[in-house]
Amino acid sequence: MAGHSHWAGIKHKKALIDNKRGKVWSKLSKAIIVAAKMGGGDPDTNLRLRYAINDAKAVSMPKDNIERAIKKGSGELEGESFDEALYEGYGPGGVAVLCEILTDNRNRTAPEVRKIFEIAGGKLGATGCVAWMFERKGIVVIDCEQVEEEKLLELAMEAGAEDVKLVDGKFEVISDPDSFGNLQEELGNAGIEIEMSDLNRIPTDTIDLDVETAKKVLKLMEQLDDHDDVQKVAANFNIPDDVMEELEQSNE
Secondary structure, eight states: OOHHHHHHHHHHHHHHHHHHTTHHHHHHHHHHHHHHHHHOSOTTTOHHHHHHHHHHHHTTOOHHHHHHHHHHHHTSSOOOOOEEEEEEEEOGGGOEEEEEEEESOHHHHHHHHHHHHHHTTOEEOOTTSSGGGEEEEEEEEEETTSSOHHHHHHHHHHTTEEEEEEETTEEEEEEOHHHHHHHHHHHHHTTOOOSEEEEEEEESSOEEOOHHHHHHHHHHHHHHHHSTTEEEEEEOEEOOHHHHHHHHHHHO
């Protein structure tokens, strides 16, 4: 199993909790504002905005909140200005970690993220130190009870997907960013419910973790993901099945 698979599942569960306290909505509002600012407020002509709106709808963000964020980004309403940044570093065990940032104050965000890395036993690195280890991909997660693998594989490949994997009772469908929107649309047209969709960075290779290192790495990932300015976190770790089982037992 690839490391992003475990983190995708963990983050999916975590998002349900975060959503209750508005953290997810706040991050998605930023993403919509920036997308609208860069490419305009029409999702039909702004693919990035369309993805951001789809992400917001997936976690039941109210329509009024979405429209307000679009207006802020397109200049119809006064709003904050956010800068994009990519923070790169290493976590415990030499795990490469990549953070996509949206911030209104880099002088505040950089020291805060650096501190999270250091407390976890990692280190924030220079620009370009780990980005080359990742590829940008779309990930769609579907419950395996919904559809047979053969049918999903055929449908996904016709929609431009690159791979379909079975991970912990879920199908993960991987696509390149250009095919991501079409893939989601075709799955929806086929009546297949998407549990989670994410446009993120996937490692080209992974590092196997033992129990103790996995605990430290997952803690780092969760703390980074909790930071208000961190939009997405990716890392190149893999947690073997026996290690994941032990981790789950220790959390029961």
